[in-house]
Amino acid sequence: MTAPLTPQDDSSSEGPSPEHAPDRQDGQDDQADPAREQARAEARAELRQGAVILAAVTLAGVLLGLLWVWLAPRVPLISDGKAVYLKNTEGEQAIGADGWFGLLGLGFGVLSAAVVFLFRRAGGIAIVVGLAVGSLLASLVAWRLGIRLGPTGDVAAHALAVGKGVVFDAPLRLGAKGMLLAWPLAAMATHLGLTALFGPRDPEPPVVPHWPER
Numbered sequence: 001m002t003a004p005l006t007p008q009d010d011s012s013s014e015g016p017s018p019e020h021a022p023d024r025q026d027g028q029d030d031q032a033d034p035a036r037e038q039a040r041a042e043a044r045a046e047l048r049q050g051a052v053i054l055a056a057v058t059l060a061g062v063l064l065g066l067l068w069v070w071l072a073p074r075v076p077l078i079s080d081g082k083a084v085y086l087k088n089t090e091g092e093q094a095i096g097a098d099g100w101f102g103l104l105g106l107g108f109g110v111l112s113a114a115v116v117f118l119f120r121r122a123g124g125i126a127i128v129v130g131l132a133v134g135s136l137l138a139s140l141v142a143w144r145l146g147i148r149l150g151p152t153g154d155v156a157a158h159a160l161a162v163g164k165g166v167v168f169d170a171p172l173r174l175g176a177k178g179m180l181l182a183w184p185l186a187a188m189a190t191h192l193g194l195t196a197l198f199g200p201r202d203p204e205p206p207v208v209p210h211w212p213e214r
Contacts, residue, residue, distance in 0.1 A: 050126030053119070054134040057112050057187075061138030064108050064183075065145030068172075071104070072097040074151070075170035079159035094175060101146075102179040105139060109186025112138075116187075117194040131191060135184035143174055 073093040077084050112135065120127050150172030152158050162168045174180075 046124045046126045049120055050124070050130035053116055053127060053130035054137075057116075057131060057134030058137040058141060060108060060112060061141030062145060064104055064138065064142035065149065067104055068097075068101050068142060068146040069149045072100045072146070072150075072172060076167045077155065077159070077170045078167050079162075079164055084155055084159050094170075094173070097172060098174060098176045098179055101143070101174055102176075102182045105142075105179060105182030106186045108138070109135060109183040109188075110190045112183075113187040113190035114194065117191055117198075121198070122200055123191075123195050128188075128191065131187055132184055135187045136180070139180040139183045143180060146172055146174075 073096040075093040075097075076088060113131065116127065116131050117123075147153070151169040153171040155170065158168055
C-alpha cells in the first residue's frame with residue numbers, strides 16, 4: 001500500500017498574501033502629505049504678510065495725522081469776555097479741514113495699495129484684509145492724532161488765557177465722519193484695479209480641436 005498523497009501547496013500561485021499586498025491608500029496619503037504641508041506653509045506665510053501689512057499701514061496713519069494738522073486751515077475765534085464767537089461767520093475753514101483729510105486719505109489709499117501690490121503681486125485674502133483693516137485703523141489714528149496735536153479743545157480756558165478781543169484758533173475737528181472711509185475705499189479700489197490689470201494670470205487650458213462626426 002502506498003501513502004496517501006498530500007495536495008500540493010498552491011499558495012505561491014495565488015499571488016501575494018494580504019499582509020504583503022501593497023497598500024495603495026498609504027501610498028496616496030504619502031503623496032498628499034507634502035502637498036498639504038506646502039499649502040499650510042503658504043497659508044501661514046500669507047497670514048504673516050497680511051499682519052505685517054496691517055501694522056505698517058496703521059502706522060502710516062501717524063503721517064496722515066501730522067500732514068492734516070499742518071495743512072488744515074484754522075478756524076479763527078474771538079472772545080468778548082463773556083462768550084466766544086467765530087471771527088468770520090462766513091468762513092469755510094471747517095469745511096476745508098474735512099476736505100484736506102479726505103484728499104490726504106485718498107492719496108494715502110492709492111499709495112498704500114500700490115506699495116502692497118508691489119510687495120505681494122499674487123494677492124490673497126489675508127493681504128486684502130490686512131490692507132482694508134489697516135487703512136481704516138490708519139484713518140482713525142490720523143483723526144485722533146490730529147485732534148490731539150491741534151489747538152486745545154478747551155475753548156473757554158483758551159479764551160480766558162489769550163484775553164478779550166484776541167483771535168485764537170478753534171480745535172481741529174472732523175465734521176464729516178465719512179471722510180474716515182476715504183483711505184480704505186481708495187486702497188481697495190486701487191488694489192483691485194492693479195490686480196485686474198497687472199496681476200498674475202492662470203494658465204489657459206489647451207485648446208483641443210473638435211472634429212464633427214460624419
